[in-house]
Amino acid sequence: MRKLRKLNWIVPAAVLVLAVLTVGKASAQKREYVQATAMGTSTQMGRMVSVNFIINEYSTAEDRSILMQAFTEQGSEGLVNALEKMNSKGRISLTGTLGYDVNFIRDVRLPDGTRMIRFVTDRAIRFGEAWSSTRSLDYALSLGEIVIKPKKGSKKGEITGSLFPAAKLKLNSENEITIESYQNPWKLVNIKISH
DSSP: OHHHHHHHHHHHHHHHHHHHHHHHHHTTSOOEEEEEEEEOOGGGTTOEEEEEEEESOOOOHHHHHHHHHHHHHHHHHHHHHHHHHSOOOEEEEETTSOOEEEOEEEEEEOTTSOEEEEEEEEOOOOHHHHHHTOGGGGOOEEEEEEEEEEETTEEEEEEEEEEEEEEEEEEOTTSOEEEEESSOOEEEEEEEEEO
16 A cells, blocks of 8 residues: 555656656747838839747757658648648737748758748638639748848847748759749848847
């Protein structure tokens, strides 16, 4: 009977220790907030929307390899299917929308000190778009990039970015991944990053 009582205390204690360790790891990475203005280019010239991007965590190398394998095997459609199965790493919202989860976010650091935040997610398909079965359904990804280049004598550096609200990825003749956008990419300006 005493052995059974000891086991009754050991199991909850082990669960508590694991929970504390998990919370400690999760809180090690600070949440990042990115605010920007997206400006239309070419045919969307003159249109502007506010973009709010919350980064809860960055994707792992394992996440990247899963996506690369899905893309290699089934192209852009395979990539969309793999993204749908991934957990959310953050959230993006544009003016007038509730926003949607971003399932892959990568923080890339270059030797010259440049930092690139790249994100890809399956985009929200609106009811009217699905009902009409328009050509835009083939462009089921949203992706973007924010580039932070260090500037001598300044803590902030130069921040630029672009957003592809509806896109798909393809391999070109040289086996390089290219972005095919449904419409022109949007230029991100007035980018502010905070913790």
